[in-house]
Amino acid sequence: MDNPINISGQNLEDRVEKYCVENNINYQRAKTGSFEIDFIIDTDFGKIYADCTNQMTGGSVEEKLPHKLWKYFKKYQYRNVYIIKGDHKISKSVLDHCYEMARGYNFQLSFVNFEQFTNGLN
Secondary structure, eight states: OOOHHHHHHHHHHHHHHHHHHHTTOOEEEOOTTOSSOSEEEEETTEEEEEEEEOOSSOSHHHHTHHHHHHHHHHHHOOSEEEEEEOSOOOOHHHHHHHHHHHHHHTOEEEEEOHHHHHHHHO
16 A cells, blocks of 8 residues: 555545544444445435545546446435545546436435535434
């Protein structure tokens, strides 16, 4: 796990997990290397599905986002999913692709940063 991309993603996942632990929020975290969504968080309103994408640059990493959303939707049939992202601005074409898929499969998609995500959990 010496790749800086993997390290930054792992750090974001660790921050989300730490927040959940410190605030007594029930969650499940995917095991490293598994092909699962990063977090399933239990709330009074149902489950929240969240995936951490803390990429630093564009290119093929961000272009995998629509496939990841599709793959996870097929597995979890979620109605609401959050992509917790870092500072990198995701390209308009990738965002359009993701939102078109969300409309087509009838799920709510939100791209948020760590602070927006944790504020929404409160």
